[in-house]
Amino acid sequence: MAETPTQTDYDAVVVGAGFAGIYMLYKLREELGLSVRVFDKASGVGGTWHWNRYPGAMSDSHTHVYCYSFDKELLQDRDITTKYVKQPQVLEYLEHVVERHDLAKDIQLNTGMTGASFDEKGGVWHVRLDTGENVTARFLVTAIGLLSQRNLPDFPGLGSFAGESYHTGAWPEGVDLTGKRVGVIGTGSTGIQVITEVAPIVDHLTVFQRSPQYSVPSGNGPVTPEEAARIKRDYDKIWAGVRDSMVAFGVEESTTPAMSVSAEERRRVFQEAWDKGNGFRYMFGTFCDIATDPEANEEAAAFVRSKIAEIVKDPETARKLTPTELYAKRPLCDSGYFEQFNRDNVEVVHLGETPLEEIVSSGVRTADGVTHELDVLVYATGFDAVDGAYKVLDLHGRGGKTMNDHWGSGPTAYMGVATHDFPNLFMVLGPHGPFTNLPPSIEVQVDWIADIITKAQEAGGTVEVTKDAEDSWCQICHDLAHQTVFPKVDSWIFGANIPGKPQVVTFYMAGLAAYRGVLDEQTSNGYTAFEIRTPAATG
C-alpha cells in the first residue's frame, strides 16, 4: 500500500514528561529540528517524581548517576550534597532541566492520551486525548513509564475505610501523619521508605507485610564538597564506566564468584558492602554470581538474615521479618528499616501467616479476627509494571490491530523500543529493555530512537521492526533471564504482582554495556531489524 507523507499537526507526539519524555523532547526538537508536542496527564512534569511524594521517597541510585549526562554544563552546575536524592530534589532537578532548555512551551500538562490509531495510507498517527482533542503526528513516542500505573489490589471492603487512605504513587501534598495511627500495606522499595520515615512521628504504625524482604543499608549521608568536586572532575570517566557496566549504578561490579573465596573472605566482602551501602552494590559489587548461582545467592541472603537477627531485638518480630526465599527481587536498600521494629509503636502483621481478610471502616481485619484500628491507611502496593500504562490505552497499529491483542500473552518489544505492526511508534523503557539504573538506559534509548527517526525522515517513510527481530530478541531476553535466579521469585519484574497477569520475562538481563553493543551493531548494519517503507518502495 502506498504511504504518502501527509501533513500532520506535529512531526512527533511524545507522551509522558518524566525523565524519558523530557529528554525525548529535547532531542527531537533541539537536535533533529522536529516540531514536537508532549502530553502528560499529570499537572506537572517529573513523572515518577511528580506522583510519588510519599514521606521518605528517595532514589536508590546515587545522586551523581541519577540524572542526565547529555548536558555537561548542567552536570557541573548541579549540587551534589548527599549520596542519594530525595523526591523534592529530583523533581526540582527535572523542572530545572525543562526551564533551562525552554521545554515547557511544548509540554501540555493535564492531558492524557486515551488512544491512538495508525493510518497506514498517510503513514500518520492519530492521537486521542482526554481533553477531547485529536492530533496527528508522523512519529509517536510513548515515554509513559514502567512504574507509573498504580496497583491497588481488589481487597474485600476496599473503599469502606472511614479514615484517610492514600496510594504512595499518587501522594497528595500536605498530608501530616504526626500522632496518627497509620497502617502501611506493602513492604517493597516504597513501603520500606515510608515505614522508615514515618515510624518516629506516628502514634502507632502497623506494617502489613505479605512477604519479608532482603534489604541492606543505603549508606546515605553527606557528600563533601571535595568529593563532589572529584566527581565533577571525573564525570567523563564515570559516565563511560556507567555505560560500559552491567547495571549502570556507578558501583564497581565484581568479577569474582562467591564460592571461589573462603567463607571468611565472603563475610568480609558482604560486610564491606553492607557498610558502604546500596542494594545494587550488595548484589552486583560483592560477587559476580549472586544473581545467577543459587549457592552464591544463599550466601548473600544468609548474611542479610544474620543482620536482621542482630538488629531486631524481639525474636518473634525478627522471625516474621526474615525472608527465606531466594534473594531475587530488585535489590532494596533502606535508611534503617529493620531498626524501626524495635520501637514500641511499630508492629508487623505478617499477612503471609494471617492474611488480610477485609478492609473495614475502622481499619484492617486479618484472618485471626483482629481489627487493626487506623486513622490512615497507606497502600504501598506498587505498580502494574512495564506494560500496565499501555494496557489502559486504546492503541491500534497496522491493520487496526490493538496493542492489547498484540500483547495478549505478555508484552513484547525489540530492544524495549519498538514492536511489530506499530510503525513509527517508539517506546522508551518499553518491555525487554535493560534492567539498570534507569536514566543512563533512557538516554541510550532516546538517542537510538532519534537515530531511527532520522533514518525514517530521510527516507520519507515509515519504520517498523520486523516480527523475526522482535521474536528473536524476546527469546534472547527469556533465555538470559532464565540463567538468573530472578524468575524463581514472584515480583513485578515478571508481572507476578498482578493477579491474572501473564508471567513473562520483561527485561534484558545482560546489562547496559551488552545492550549498547547490540544497538551499535544494528546501527552499523543499517537497522536490519527494521523495515523502512518509503512511498517509492511501496507505491
Ligand code: FAD
Ligand atoms: P515516568 O517518570 O513514570 O513518567 C511517565 C509519565 O507518563 C508520567 O508523568 C505519567 O503521568 C505519564 N503518562 C502515563 N500514561 C499517560 C497517558 N496515557 N497520557 C499522558 N501521560 C501519561 N529508577 C532508578 O533507576 N533509580 C531509582 O532510584 C529509582 N527510584 C524510584 C523511586 C520510586 C518511588 C519509583 C516509583 C520509581 C523509581 N525508579 C528508579 C524508577 C523510575 O520510574 C525511573 O527511574 C524514571 O523516573 C522513569 O522515567 P520515565 O520518564 O520513563 O517514566
Ligand code: NAP
Ligand atoms: P513492589 O516492589 O511491587 O512492592 C509492593 C508491595 O505491596 C509488596 O510488599 C507486595 O507484597 C505488597 N502487595 C502487593 N499486592 C498485595 C496484596 N494484594 N496484599 C498484600 N500485599 C500486597 O512496589 P514498590 O515498593 O512501589 O516498588 C516498585 C519499584 O519501584 C521498585 O522495585 C523500584 O524499582 C521502584 N522504587 C524504587 C525506590 C527507591 O528506592 N528509589 C522506591 C520506590 C520504588 P509481595 O512482596 O508479597 O508481593
